[in-house]
Amino acid sequence: MTEPLHVALRLPLDRFAVEVEITCRHPVTGIFGASGAGKSSLLEAVAGLRRGARGRVQLGETVWLDSSTGVDLPSHRRAVGYVPQEGLLFPHWDVRRNLLAGARRARAHGQDPLARLREVVPLLELEPLLHRPVATLSGGERQRVALGRALCSGPRLLLLDEPLAALDLPLRRRLLPLLRRLREQLTIPMLLVSHDPIEVQALCDALIVLRQGAVIAQGEPRAVLTDPAVFPLAQREGFENLLAGALATEEGQRSARVRLANGAVLTVAPPPGDPDSREDVLVGVSATDILLATEQPRGLSARNVLPATVREIRAFDHHALVTATLTEGGPPITVEVTAATPGQLGLTAGSPVFLVIKATACRVYGRRAG
Amino acid sequence: MDSGLLPILLLTLRVAAVATAAVAVPAVLLGYALARREFFGKGLVSALVGLPLVLPPTAVGFLLLRLLAVDGPLGRETLGFDLGLVLTWKGAVVAAAVMSFPLVARTARVTFEGIEPRLEAMGRTLGYSPLGTFARITLPLARRGLLAGTLLGFTRALGEFGATVTLAGNIPGRTQTLASAIFSAQQVGDAAQGDWLMGIALAVGLLAIWGAERLSRERNR
Numbered sequence: 001m002t003e004p005l006h007v008a009l010r011l012p013l014d015r016f017a018v019e020v021e022i023t024c025r026h027p028v029t030g031i032f033g034a035s036g037a038g039k040s041s042l043l044e045a046v047a048g049l050r051r052g053a054r055g056r057v058q059l060g061e062t063v064w065l066d067s068s069t070g071v072d073l074p075s076h077r078r079a080v081g082y083v084p085q086e087g088l089l090f091p092h093w094d095v096r097r098n099l100l101a102g103a104r105r106a107r108a109h110g111q112d113p114l115a116r117l118r119e120v121v122p123l124l125e126l127e128p129l130l131h132r133p134v135a136t137l138s139g140g141e142r143q144r145v146a147l148g149r150a151l152c153s154g155p156r157l158l159l160l161d162e163p164l165a166a167l168d169l170p171l172r173r174r175l176l177p178l179l180r181r182l183r184e185q186l187t188i189p190m191l192l193v194s195h196d197p198i199e200v201q202a203l204c205d206a207l208i209v210l211r212q213g214a215v216i217a218q219g220e221p222r223a224v225l226t227d228p229a230v231f232p233l234a235q236r237e238g239f240e241n242l243l244a245g246a247l248a249t250e251e252g253q254r255s256a257r258v259r260l261a262n263g264a265v266l267t268v269a270p271p272p273g274d275p276d277s278r279e280d281v282l283v284g285v286s287a288t289d290i291l292l293a294t295e296q297p298r299g300l301s302a303r304n305v306l307p308a309t310v311r312e313i314r315a316f317d318h319h320a321l322v323t324a325t326l327t328e329g330g331p332p333i334t335v336e337v338t339a340a341t342p343g344q345l346g347l348t349a350g351s352p353v354f355l356v357i358k359a360t361a362c363r364v365y366g367r368r369a370g
Numbered sequence: 371m372d373s374g375l376l377p378i379l380l381l382t383l384r385v386a387a388v389a390t391a392a393v394a395v396p397a398v399l400l401g402y403a404l405a406r407r408e409f410f411g412k413g414l415v416s417a418l419v420g421l422p423l424v425l426p427p428t429a430v431g432f433l434l435l436r437l438l439a440v441d442g443p444l445g446r447e448t449l450g451f452d453l454g455l456v457l458t459w460k461g462a463v464v465a466a467a468v469m470s471f472p473l474v475a476r477t478a479r480v481t482f483e484g485i486e487p488r489l490e491a492m493g494r495t496l497g498y499s500p501l502g503t504f505a506r507i508t509l510p511l512a513r514r515g516l517l518a519g520t521l522l523g524f525t526r527a528l529g530e531f532g533a534t535v536t537l538a539g540n541i542p543g544r545t546q547t548l549a550s551a552i553f554s555a556q557q558v559g560d561a562a563q564g565d566w567l568m569g570i571a572l573a574v575g576l577l578a579i580w581g582a583e584r585l586s587r588e589r590n591r
Contacts, residue, residue, distance in 0.1 A: 049491050075494040076502075082495040088488055092510045105497030153496050 002027050002189040003060035005157060011038075011045045011053045011213075018042050018213035027186055030204030030221060031193045034233055038213040039193040040085075043159050046191065047082050048075035059157055059189075078157075079109065081150030081188075085162040087142040089134040095145050096130045102153020109154035120148045123182060140171045147182070158190040164199065173365045176202055176282065197225050197239040198365070202282055209233075226287075226323060226334045228316035240284035240363065241333045247271070247281040247366060255303065255359055258283050262330030267303040268362040281366035287336040289361035292322060293354040294345050304357040308333070310349055313342045324353055375566055382547040385459060385534075386527035389466035390474075394520050397471050401478025401519075402508070406487070422533075423472045431465055431536025438537075461538035462545050466527035473526050477519025481512045518585045525578045529571070548574075 008021040018038040022029075031039045045053035048064065057065040064073045081102075089098050099120070103113035121127055124144045129137065137145065143163050150158060163179075164172040176199065183190075183203055194200050200207055200221050207221040209230050217224045222242070225234040245260040249270050256270035258281060266283055297305060308324040311332060315321075320342050322335045333355060347353065403409065404416055422430050437444045438455050446452045455461035485508060493503040509516075531549035540550040548571050555564035 047495050049495070074500075075491065076497050076499055078495075079497070080495050082492065084488065084492070086488075088486070088492040090489065090492075090507060101493075102496035108497070149496070 002187065003156065005029075005189050005191070006056065006058045007042075007046060009042065009045055009053055009055040009057065009065075011041055011050060013038060013041055013213065016213045018045070018210070020208070020210070020213075020215050022208055022215065022218065024189055024191065024206065026189075026205030028183055028190045028192060028204045028206075030200035030207040031191060031210060032195065032197070032200050032207055032225075032230075032234075033210035034237075035195060037210040039195075039210055040161050042210070043082075043161050043191060043193050046157075047080045047159055048073060048078045049082075062156075079105065079155055081153055081155030081158045083143070083146045083150050083158070083160045083163050085165050087139075087146040087166075089137070089142055089145055089149070091134055093134070094130075095126065095132050095134060095137070098134060098145055099126070099130075099148045099152050101149055102155075106152060106154030109156075111154045113152050113154070116152045116154075117148075120151050123185070124148045124178065139167050140175060143167065143175070144178075151182075156188055158186070158188060160190060160192045162193055162195070165195070172196070172199070173363075176365050177280070179203055195237050197234045197237050198242060198282075198284055201225065201242040202365070222331065222334075226314075226321055228314050228321065231316060231321060231336075235287065235336070238286075240286050241290075241331075243283045243285070243331065243333075245281060245283060246278060247364060248278050256364075258362075258364065260326075260328075260330055262326065262328050264306060264326050264328040264330060266306075266357070266362060267359045268364055269360045271364045271366065279366050281364050284363040284365060285333070285357055285361055287321070287334050289357065290333065290335045291356035292324075292335055292337065292341070292345065292347070293356055294347075294351075296354055297356060300356065301358070302356045303359040304355070304362075306355045306357070308353050308355050310347050310351040310353055312349055313347060315339050322347060322353075324355060326355070375570065377543060378546060378548060378551045378567070379570055381459060381545075382528060382549075385462045385466055385547060386524055386530075388463045389470060389527040390520060390524040392463070393467050393471045393474055393523055397474035397523070398478045398516055398519075401475045401480075402482050402504070404475070404479045405482035419472050419475050421472070422469050423476075427469060427530070427532025428536050430468060431533035434461075434465060434468065434533065434537045456537065457539045457541065457545065459538065459545055462530075462534045462547060465533035465537045466530040469530050469533050470523035470526040474519050474523035477522060478512070478516055481515030481519065482508065484515070485511050514585050518582050521578060521582050521585070525575065528574060528578075 005024040011018040018041055020042060031042060033039050041050060044050045046057055054067040063071050064078050065071060090101060099117055100113055106113040106116060124147060126144060126148055129141055147163060164175055180202060192203055204221050207224045208215055209217040209224060217227050217230050224230055225239055243260050245258040247256060247258050249256040255267050258266045258268055260266060268283060307327040310322060310324045312323040313320055318339050320337050320339050322337060322342060323332045325332050436442055438453060439445050441447050444453060455464050490503050490507055493507040498506060529549055534547060535550050538545040540546050540554060548567055552564055552567045555567060
């Protein structure tokens with residue numbers, strides 16, 4: 001159980017003020033929103049890098065900001081591990097020295113920074129980089145070093161500001177499993193700012209959506225993203241249904257299978273790489289790439305026809321979101337259709353349907369994918 | 371030759387070195403304050419720092435002379451003792467220091483302004499105090515720019531003429547530097563002495579430019 005983080009802040013910006021009141025009890029809380037919604041400013045205020053923030057920031061029993069009693073700890077006394085979008089590695093030090101930049105604080109918090117380094121280096125695959133000057137690192141390498149530096153600094157709270165946004169999409173997807181592994185080993189809470197619906201679903205336990213500085217939705221990430229008030233934004237940023245499973249390519253097969261956590265099997269186009277390897281992956285399917293059928297279709301090229309039950313139908317603009325769960329169980333899957341479709345098909349909550357998904361519409365996110 | 375070349379060169383180097391050493395730290399700190407801090411009267415301080423760059427150097431020398439006159443604000447009657455700066459090599463140091471201070475402070479300011487402030491913020495999130503951030507992040511990143519600025523200040527001090535002759539005079543063997551010796555040689559028509567002095571000035575100048583180029587090349591690498 002990580003320490004709860006309570007943030008009740010008002011931070012005036014140029015055109016609006018960030019006004020939030022949130023309590024994060026889960027290990028990873030995502031902050032989602034369009035660019036310019038105030039996400040990064042909120043994170044900087046929590047880190048103590050913003051003047052003019054009023055309110056209260058409390059981690060566990062420690063109060064970092066309390067405007068009513070005049071408490072406002074400077075950034076260097078807040079014990080945050082901050083990973084900004086652009087990495088901000090120290091150019092005058094090599095990678096190893098950057099990783100150990102916060103060693104003094106780590107020791108002050110009773111941690112052995114060298115022991116931490118030995119854990120972090122393999123986790124983030126930094127071994128070959130240790131003695132490189134940071135100017136020679138690629139974007140993905142920089143972000144991994146920035147993350148490692150935060151982890152080795154003895155933080156009590158991790159603040160990740162779009163850690164992968166500066167990278168190209170394939171690289172972002174390749175680093176996703178690495179962040180998921182990190183997440184599993186994490187014993188401190190983390191705030192993750194992101195405008196990537198896939199990232200926040202893959203990494204966050206809870207999600208907060210900011211618009212013009214205000215919280216417009218919060219809750220379980222998938223449910224929040226498919227909220228009609230949020231979905232248009234999520235769709236614009238590339239929403240996909242995200243399903244966790246194990247990838248297996250069988251020899252001689254021209255397709256690969258992903259066994260989902262609930263037992264259902266999804267046929268996908270085989271990702272590049274060693275065909276005999278097995279690994280845990282995420283499968284992403286866009287809400288517009290899934291067909292709904294009321295009877296089992298025949299003679300289709302689509303490789304996946306999965307029986308499911310409609311749970312919920314919500315309309316927005318001229319569209320409708322149909323959310324269904326596979327008969328074999330597992331996370332809900334959301335399908336975007338036109339507003340008239342559910343009526344024409346006679347769909348209501350509880351209706352049995354078949355979800356029709358092309359193998360090539362399944363994007364596999366894993367170490368060899370991308 | 372009325373006086374040896376070596377004593378002139380040595381005195382010139384000594385004056386410039388002492389002036390630069392005295393100026394370097396305060397000018398760098400002021401440059402940092404101007405680049406990174408907001409404080410009352412910042413505009414005025416910034417203008418005062420630039421003033422010696424735009425005034426005729428003789429005016430600066432004359433101003434110093436008035437300040438240091440027996441009944442001036444820094445004179446013997448006011449302070450109760452004599453600073454001993456008028457017509458002495460120490461006076462030449464003060465004149466050179468005042469003239470090179472703005473160059474060092476301005477280069478330092480530009481150097482600090484060129485450092486990404488978010489790197490400093492990053493340092494603070496890693497637990498560095500403001501002083502620690504300055505020592506571990508800002509100063510090492512500014513190092514080359516500060517060295518280049520100090521070298522610039524040193525060359526300015528080497529060539530200082532107007533303020534120096536006004537305050538310290540042009541006394542052979544006591545306050546005569548390269549710049550004022552060349553002037554004297556020209557006044558008395560001693561072309562040979564002038565040629566030698568000019569040659570030395572050229573050599574020192576080229577050396578300084580070469581050093582500054584090297585510093586800026588390494589910074590851009």
